[in-house]
Amino acid sequence: MEWNEKSDLFFSCVRCSRRYPVQHVRYTCECGGLLDLQRDFSRLKADELLSKWESRWGAKRGAEASGVWRYKELVIDLPDSQIVSKMEGNTRLYPAGRAADYAGLERFMLKHEGENPTCSFKDRGMTCGVTAAKIYGANCVACASTGNTSASMAAYAATCGMKSLIFIPSGKIAYGKLAQVLAYGGMTFQIEGNFDDAMELVQKICSELGIYLLNSINPFRLEGQKTICFETLQQLDWEMPDWFVVPGGNLGNNSALSKALMELHQIGIIRKIPRIAVVQAHGANPLYKMWKEKKNFEPLKNPETIATAIKIGNPVSWEKSLRGIEWSKGVVEEVTEQEIMDAKAILDSAGIGAEPASCCSVAGAKKLVESGVISKKDFVVGILTGNMLKDPDAIIDYHNDRLRDQGIIGRYANRPIKIKADVNEVRKVLGL
Numbered sequence: 001m002e003w004n005e006k007s008d009l010f011f012s013c014v015r016c017s018r019r020y021p022v023q024h025v026r027y028t029c030e031c032g033g034l035l036d037l038q039r040d041f042s043r044l045k046a047d048e049l050l051s052k053w054e055s056r057w058g059a060k061r062g063a064e065a066s067g068v069w070r071y072k073e074l075v076i077d078l079p080d081s082q083i084v085s086k087m088e089g090n091t092r093l094y095p096a097g098r099a100a101d102y103a104g105l106e107r108f109m110l111k112h113e114g115e116n117p118t119c120s121f122k123d124r125g126m127t128c129g130v131t132a133a134k135i136y137g138a139n140c141v142a143c144a145s146t147g148n149t150s151a152s153m154a155a156y157a158a159t160c161g162m163k164s165l166i167f168i169p170s171g172k173i174a175y176g177k178l179a180q181v182l183a184y185g186g187m188t189f190q191i192e193g194n195f196d197d198a199m200e201l202v203q204k205i206c207s208e209l210g211i212y213l214l215n216s217i218n219p220f221r222l223e224g225q226k227t228i229c230f231e232t233l234q235q236l237d238w239e240m241p242d243w244f245v246v247p248g249g250n251l252g253n254n255s256a257l258s259k260a261l262m263e264l265h266q267i268g269i270i271r272k273i274p275r276i277a278v279v280q281a282h283g284a285n286p287l288y289k290m291w292k293e294k295k296n297f298e299p300l301k302n303p304e305t306i307a308t309a310i311k312i313g314n315p316v317s318w319e320k321s322l323r324g325i326e327w328s329k330g331v332v333e334e335v336t337e338q339e340i341m342d343a344k345a346i347l348d349s350a351g352i353g354a355e356p357a358s359c360c361s362v363a364g365a366k367k368l369v370e371s372g373v374i375s376k377k378d379f380v381v382g383i384l385t386g387n388m389l390k391d392p393d394a395i396i397d398y399h400n401d402r403l404r405d406q407g408i409i410g411r412y413a414n415r416p417i418k419i420k421a422d423v424n425e426v427r428k429v430l431g432l
């Protein structure tokens, strides 16, 4: 398979605007800048797109039944036969319930990206990344990751019979994610060294062995991640929220969100621009620091947080991210370990549930309401990036109040109750 020579897609450098054809594999610009995918918007008409997307809503099979490829005019416009899809997306948009009261918001909705095929939003990007790999003729893909990216990549590679290589740095990794990688058949290399070492190694391997790289620098992944925004807005019948609140690690997700909004705005589908709030964990907060202290970006040496999905000191996409936050008149916030896990306890007990990193959306919204940046009356959409069962250890430890050595108190702990097998004992506990 090959790229259609007439494809209107091209790579464009975010730093120097230099363009490259999409037909040749490329991850970064000669100047070292990241690449964006851009296209010619002049042929896209707002009305036509909206009616196409509406007509595909509820499709039962094939690429149109995917919550990514439903929007293929703004993703990659390909024939169905070229697409590697698991009908990803189509995730629910929940009223936040208890979590809305907790955040102090009258209208708070949560887009649950943990309901994707491998249980995180990474599937939206991966369907595009692996589709691109297939078109480039790759039979092997690789990434350095401690989590959801590797689980997703292993699954999509398995779907189309590709080999996948995963490089895991030493240190803590959430059990659900590692289990998925092994189960999907990803070849897993545990290396000595940190995430940056793993990243350097995988880039060398890809260029020397002709393997397709699916780390965060891959520009196709962001195109798929834009559809979180498209799908949320379609679920709202294009009513615009005042805010999107999203956790920030490598900062690809919020970059995709702002790119999606920019494109909808450019085509004339939306007029009002929601503001973007990116929330980082205090122990992994390089973007927050830069924002708060108004200085140059500086990577953080030893990031630490229980929210392992955002434990990143040197986020790849910070330039793209910043561009989008500024454009949307957005903000950057940070939350503590305690704030993350308390928000998680509330969100989980609302019957919704998500992994720790996702709970930055709830904890961050609460903090921004308290400081008056977000008004109580604002309509806020929070993005829940990953499923609750990705990290069962964090849940069990919190509810047994076993995280004190990490400075986290089980404030809303729901402890298991030990009793003898006796009706009267249950009666006593229930106060009957």
Ligand SMILES: *Cc1c(COP(=O)(O)O)cnc(C)c1O
Pocket: 120, 121, 122, 147, 148, 149, 247, 248, 249, 250, 251, 252, 253, 254, 309, 310, 355, 357, 358, 385, 386, 387
């Ligand atoms: C990847 C990931 C994030 C961080 O997204 P970025 O695009 O790296 O900012 C947050 N939460 C979960 C569950 C993730 O898997």
Ligand SMILES: [Zn+2]
Pocket: 013, 014, 015, 016, 017, 018, 029, 030, 031, 032, 033
């Ligand atoms: Zn450049």
